[in-house]
Amino acid sequence: xxxxxxxxxxxxxxxxxxxxxxxxxxxxxxxxxxxxxxxxxxxxxxxxxxxxxxxxxxxxxxxxxxxxxxxxxxxxxxxxxxxxxxxxxxxxxxxxxxxxxxxxxxxxxxxxxxxxxxxxxxxxxxxxxxxxxxxxxxxxxxxxxxxxxxxxxxxxxxxxxxxxxxxxxxxxxxxxxxxxxxxxxxxxxxxxxxxxxxxxxxxxxxxxxxxxxxxxxxxxxxxxxxxxxxxxxxxxxxxxxxxxxxxxxxxxxxxxxxxxxxxxxxxxxxxxxxxxxxxxxxxxxxxxxxxxxxxxxxxxxxxxxxxxxxxxxxxxxxxxxxxxxxxxxxxxxxxxxxxxxxxxxxxxxxxxxxxxxxxxxxxxxxxxxxxxxxxxxxxxxxxxxxxxxxxxxxx
Amino acid sequence: xxxxxxxxxxxxxxxxxxxxxxxxxxxxxxxxxxxxxxxxxxxxxxxxxxxxxxxxxxxxxxxxxxxxxxxxxxxxxxxxxxxxxxxxxxxxxxxxxxxxxxxxxxxxxxxxxxxxxxxxxxxx
Numbered sequence: 001x002x003x004x005x006x007x008x009x010x011x012x013x014x015x016x017x018x019x020x021x022x023x024x025x026x027x028x029x030x031x032x033x034x035x036x037x038x039x040x041x042x043x044x045x046x047x048x049x050x051x052x053x054x055x056x057x058x059x060x061x062x063x064x065x066x067x068x069x070x071x072x073x074x075x076x077x078x079x080x081x082x083x084x085x086x087x088x089x090x091x092x093x094x095x096x097x098x099x100x101x102x103x104x105x106x107x108x109x110x111x112x113x114x115x116x117x118x119x120x121x122x123x124x125x126x127x128x129x130x131x132x133x134x135x136x137x138x139x140x141x142x143x144x145x146x147x148x149x150x151x152x153x154x155x156x157x158x159x160x161x162x163x164x165x166x167x168x169x170x171x172x173x174x175x176x177x178x179x180x181x182x183x184x185x186x187x188x189x190x191x192x193x194x195x196x197x198x199x200x201x202x203x204x205x206x207x208x209x210x211x212x213x214x215x216x217x218x219x220x221x222x223x224x225x226x227x228x229x230x231x232x233x234x235x236x237x238x239x240x241x242x243x244x245x246x247x248x249x250x251x252x253x254x255x256x257x258x259x260x261x262x263x264x265x266x267x268x269x270x271x272x273x274x275x276x277x278x279x280x281x282x283x284x285x286x287x288x289x290x291x292x293x294x295x296x297x298x299x300x301x302x303x304x305x306x307x308x309x310x311x312x313x314x315x316x317x318x319x320x321x322x323x324x325x326x327x328x329x330x331x332x333x334x335x336x337x338x339x340x341x342x343x344x345x346x347x348x349x350x351x352x353x354x355x356x357x358x359x360x361x362x363x364x365x366x367x368x369x370x371x372x373x374x375x376x377x378x379x380x381x382x383x384x385x386x387x388x389x390x391x392x393x394x395x
Numbered sequence: 396x397x398x399x400x401x402x403x404x405x406x407x408x409x410x411x412x413x414x415x416x417x418x419x420x421x422x423x424x425x426x427x428x429x430x431x432x433x434x435x436x437x438x439x440x441x442x443x444x445x446x447x448x449x450x451x452x453x454x455x456x457x458x459x460x461x462x463x464x465x466x467x468x469x470x471x472x473x474x475x476x477x478x479x480x481x482x483x484x485x486x487x488x489x490x491x492x493x494x495x496x497x498x499x500x501x502x503x504x505x506x507x508x509x510x511x512x513x514x515x516x517x518x519x
Contacts, residue, residue, distance in 0.1 A: 022443070022444055022447060023440045023443075023444065026439060026440040026443040026444065027436060027440055029439075029443070030435075030436045030439040030440065034432075034436075082418075083418040083419055083420075084418075086416075086418040087418040087419060087425050087428055087429075088432070090415075090416065090418070091428070091432045092432075094411075094429075095432065095433065095436060097411070098407055098408050101403075101406065101407040101408075101409065102403055102404070102407030102408075105397075105401055105403035105406050105407050106403040106407075108397050108399055108401055108403070109397050109398050109399065112399070138412075138413075139411070139412050139413030140411035140412040140413060143413075144411060145409035145410060145411045145412075146409070146412075147412070152399065152401050152406060153399035153400075153401060326416065327416050329411060329412075329413045
């Protein structure tokens with residue numbers, strides 16, 4: 001029997017979390033199950049269609065197998081099984097957005113009110129002069145209308161609330177009830193592997209609603225934590241969310257990771273979670289250079305990303321992981337995932353000796369999610385990541 | 396209505412910036428497919444609501460789940476329920492019924508082109 005996703009009723013609530021009635025929960029439960037069906041029952045049939053129909057036809061025509069994911073994508077475009085799976089996957093994503101937005105916007109006055117009160121507390125620094133980078137504004141990332149930055153009203157938080165309430169359904173609860181399995185995993189990895197590491201200052205870049213930095217702020221309660229993003233609505237929401245969860249050592253700042261006004265070597269720990277694939281070829285090296293500059297000697301930088309495409313990865317596997325790039329508004333995903341991570345960091349000044357790369361799985365609440373991370377992989381959305389980074393040599 | 400002036404119904408249904416891919420050869424087919432999936436979701440929501448209702452009724456001793464499973468409608472109720480089923484199927488499958496009618500012998504002329512009838516009726 002395939003593993004069933006946990007009901008959305010187990011989602012982690014906090015003061016800013018939208019209040020949901022029976023039907024809202026049922027909609028998210030339907031979506032989580034639909035995604036499970038697409039990943040578990042239909043995706044294997046898409047692979048079979050490739051192996052048995054599309055690939056043989058390509059070979060007959062070209063006298064060779066497809067060389068790369070782009071040839072596979074073009075060959076698959078006309079296949080009925082692939083079309084159906086894709087149409088359902090896109091449909092599911094749009095339904096998820098509508099479900100979350102309708103839920104949030106239906107109670108926007110009360111959410112704005114709660115956010116306004118929390119945002120008056122310390123730890124939120126907005127800067128209206130920060131322009132949205134092209135990589136965040138060219139299209140609405142993962143089909144989230146308005147992206148992370150769109151504002152429907154003054155002091156809007158709806159983008160953050162919509163993002164926060166839907167992740168649980170999109171990932172089938174694989175990131176834990178607070179969708180913080182990534183941050184939890186880093187905290188536990190540090191506790192297990194580097195128990196003596198005690199950062200005084202921590203920086204998280206591209207924090208969105210702060211779901212992955214909150215566990216680190218809780219793990220290092222004495223640390224001063226800075227979480228930056230370019231989008232104000234997610235920062236307002238993330239700040240209010242963290243405060244209502246009792247976390248008060250994070251400052252949410254509106255700033256671009258490409259240009260931060262902290263002195264060299266200011267931070268002992270610099271993190272990103274599922275961030276690089278939402279940047280661009282121009283911004284990525286600039287942000288990485290900033291990380292190298294800002295990291296203190298002896299400090300750690302660690303990043304979680306979906307798995308990279310590597311030499312020897314089957315072109316079909318690359319193609320299916322690439323789906324979100326073309327069809328779920330993730331325009332830098334395909335290129336970013338073909339980068340060599342070690343070289344990416346070497347270009348910013350980290351040496352091969354400093355660099356490391358490992359696999360990491362989301363850490364989630366075992367009572368609700370006994371088998372999290374072990375189910376069918378929903379390509380590009382799973383809770384099994386590449387963790388890479390560097391320990392900067394001590395001076 | 397919200398003080399912000401936001402219409403949650405339409406703003407909730409907003410389109411994401413970026414060209415939407417259509418996977419089926421005919422986008423109209425895919426649009427129908429999307430409507431069908433939305434209906435499937437709302438049907439699931441209704442089933443879940445009914446299930447919650449039944450469980451609450453049982454919890455409060457109003458009825459037992461077994462009562463529901465063993466429910467045998469009396470002849471009058473049975474006829475009404477079966478008629479409901481028949482109407483329901485005809486509503487859902489209207490378009491198929493109407494396409495099939497066009498091909499049956501007794502429905503002579505049901506698919507006559509409007510232009511042909513127009514020209515026939517305008518002939519002096």
